[in-house]
Amino acid sequence: MNIAMPVQQRGxxxxxxxxxxxxxxxxxxxxxxxxxxxxxxxxxxxxxVTMAHDPDLQKGVPHDIKASFERRSVIDNISAIxxxxxxxxxxxxxxVLSASYTTKIPLGGNISFLIEFxxxxxxK
Numbered sequence: 001m002n003i004a005m006p007v008q009q010r011g012x013x014x015x016x017x018x019x020x021x022x023x024x025x026x027x028x029x030x031x032x033x034x035x036x037x038x039x040x041x042x043x044x045x046x047x048x049v050t051m052a053h054d055p056d057l058q059k060g061v062p063h064d065i066k067a068s069f070e071r072r073s074v075i076d077n078i079s080a081i082x083x084x085x086x087x088x089x090x091x092x093x094x095x096v097l098s099a100s101y102t103t104k105i106p107l108g109g110n111i112s113f114l115i116e117f118x119x120x121x122x123x124k
């Protein structure tokens with residue numbers, strides 16, 4: 001004689017669902033606040049790489065290099081750094097541009113993210 005065992009129910013309880021939804025919304029809002037900072041860092045790095053490969057700027061003076069960055073940053077609406085923040089160096093006769101900056105992103109109340117960026121034309 002086979003006696004059927006009761007099947008246990010599986011799934012989320014209401015409390016588990018609410019907690020999961022809260023976490024999903026929290027991480028979604030956090031990501032939406034952080035993404036623009038990372039996009040701007042990628043734009044800055046792209047400008048640095050483009051400028052480092054520009055033959056006209058290879059032997060340029062720092063003033064010309066910074067003026068070129070200013071023009072490019074206006075086009076891409078870069079507000080995180082200015083031309084004076086750029087460090088200009090040379091590696092085996094090749095132009096290397098880099099910068100270090102921090103971005104403060106308020107999350108809510110007195111909680112903020114402080115992100116340090118170091119874009120550079122070296123490495124690519």
